[in-house]
Amino acid sequence: MSNILILGGTTEASALAVALAERRVRAVLSYAGRTDRPRAQPVPVRVGGFGGVAGLVRHLREESVTHLVDATHPFAATMSEHAVAAAQEAGVAHIMLTRPPWIAAEGDRWTHVPDIAGAVAALEGPARNVMLALGRMHVDAFAAQPQHHYLLRFVDKPAVAPGLPRHALVVDRGPFSVEGDMRLMRDHGIGCIVSKNAGGSGAEAKIVAARMLGLPVVMIDRPPCPAAQVTHQVAGVLQWLGHAAERGV
Numbered sequence: 072m073s074n075i076l077i078l079g080g081t082t083e084a085s086a087l088a089v090a091l092a093e094r095r096v097r098a099v100l101s102y103a104g105r106t107d108r109p110r111a112q113p114v115p116v117r118v119g120g121f122g123g124v125a126g127l128v129r130h131l132r133e134e135s136v137t138h139l140v141d142a143t144h145p146f147a148a149t150m151s152e153h154a155v156a157a158a159q160e161a162g163v164a165h166i167m168l169t170r171p172p173w174i175a176a177e178g179d180r181w182t183h184v185p186d187i188a189g190a191v192a193a194l195e196g197p198a199r200n201v202m203l204a205l206g207r208m209h210v211d212a213f214a215a216q217p218q219h220h221y222l223l224r225f226v227d228k229p230a231v232a233p234g235l236p237r238h239a240l241v242v243d244r245g246p247f248s249v250e251g252d253m254r255l256m257r258d259h260g261i262g263c264i265v266s267k268n269a270g271g272s273g274a275e276a277k278i279v280a281a282r283m284l285g286l287p288v289v290m291i292d293r294p295p296c297p298a299a300q301v302t303h304q305v306a307g308v309l310q311w312l313g314h315a316a317e318r319g320v
C-alpha cells in the first residue's frame with residue numbers, strides 16, 4: 072500500500088496532490104512553514120522542518136512512507152539535498168518533480184548571475200527603480216546598493232519593515248498575470264527586474280512582462296540539483312509510482 076510524502080511549496084506539488092487525491096492514493100503534503108496561510112490541499116498537510124536529514128529519516132520510518140516526492144522549489148537546495156540523503160538511508164523510493172529553467176527568448180535582456188550576491192553586484196550604478204521579485208528571505212542583501220528605489224513583493228505582510236532605505240512593498244501571492252505584472256512595472260516606473268530562474272508558470276509573468284516592456288532582467292541561475300531521478304511532469308510521477316509499485320518498493 073503506497074504512502075506518499077510530497078515535499079511541497081510549488082504549483083507542481085499542488086497539482087500532484089490533486090492527482091493523487093483523485094486516485095485515492097494515500098499522500099501527505101509537507102510545507103516548511105514559511106508563510107502564514109499556505110494554500111489548502113486535498114490531502115493531509117504537515118507544516119515545519121523535520122530536523123535535518125536524521126529528522127527526515129525518522130519521519131519516513133515512523134510514518135511508513137513508501138515514496139518520497141521532492142516537489143520543492145528549485146532554490147530549496149538544502150531540502151532537496153536532505154531528501155536524497157534521507158530516502159537513501161531509509162530505503163524509500165525518491166523522485167524529484169521540478170520544472171526546467173526558463174530559457175531567454177527573442178527580445179529578452181537577461182544578465183545571468185550565479186547567486187544573490189551576484190545580483191547585488193549587478194546593481195552597481197546610478198539609482199533606478201528596481202523590482203525585487205525574490206520574496207522576503209533575501210531582501211536585506213540589497214542594502215549594499217541603497218541608491219535604488221526597490222519594489223518588493225512578499226507573500227505575507229512582514230513583522231518588521233524591510234531593511235532597505237527606499238522601497239515600496241506589495242503583499243501578494245502568485246501565480247501572477249502578465250497584465251498585472253506589466254501594470255505593476257509601469258505604475259512603479261520599473262527600470263530593472265531581479266528574478267530567480269524558478270522555471271514553471273507560477274512566477275513566469277514578470278519575465279514575460281519584462282520582455283513586453285523591453286526591460287532588463289538580472290536572472291539568478293538556480294543552484295546545482297542533487298543527483299536523483301527527475302521528472303518535469305505530474306504524469307511522470309504517476310507513471311513512476313505505478314512502475315515503482317510493480318518493483319514492490
Ligand code: 3Y8
Nearest residue numbers: 080081082102103104105109110205206207208245269273
Ligand atoms: C511556503 C505556499 C501553490 C504554489 C504557489 C511556484 C509558484 C506562486 C511564484 C514573484 C516571485 C518567490 C516566492 C514565489 C512563487 C508560487 C507557489 C511561488 C516567488 C508559496 C508557499 C510558500 C512559499 C514560500 C516563498 C518563499 C519565497 C518564494 C515568494 C503557500 C506561496 C519569490 C520564489 O515570505 C517568505 O518568507 C517567502 C518565502 C520561500 C522565496 C524567498 O526567498 O523569499 N516562496 N511560497 C512554502 C513552505 O512553507 O514550505 O503559502 O501556499 C508557494 C508559491 N510561491 O501551491 O499554488 O510554483 O513557484 N514564491 C521565486 O520563484 O523567486 C514569487 O514575486 O514574482
Ligand code: NAP
Nearest residue numbers: 079080101102103120121122123143144146147148149150
Ligand atoms: P531550503 O532552504 O532548501 O530548506 C531549509 C530547511 O527548511 C530544510 O532543511 C527543512 O528544515 C525546511 N524545509 C524546506 N522545505 C520544506 C518542506 N517542504 N517541508 C518541510 N520542511 C521544509 O528551503 P527554502 O528555500 O527555505 O524553501 C522553503 C519552502 O518554500 C519549500 O517548500 C519550497 O518549495 C518553498 N519555496 C521556496 C522558494 C525559494 O525561492 N527558495 C520559492 C518558492 C517556494 P529541516 O532541516 O528542519 O528539515
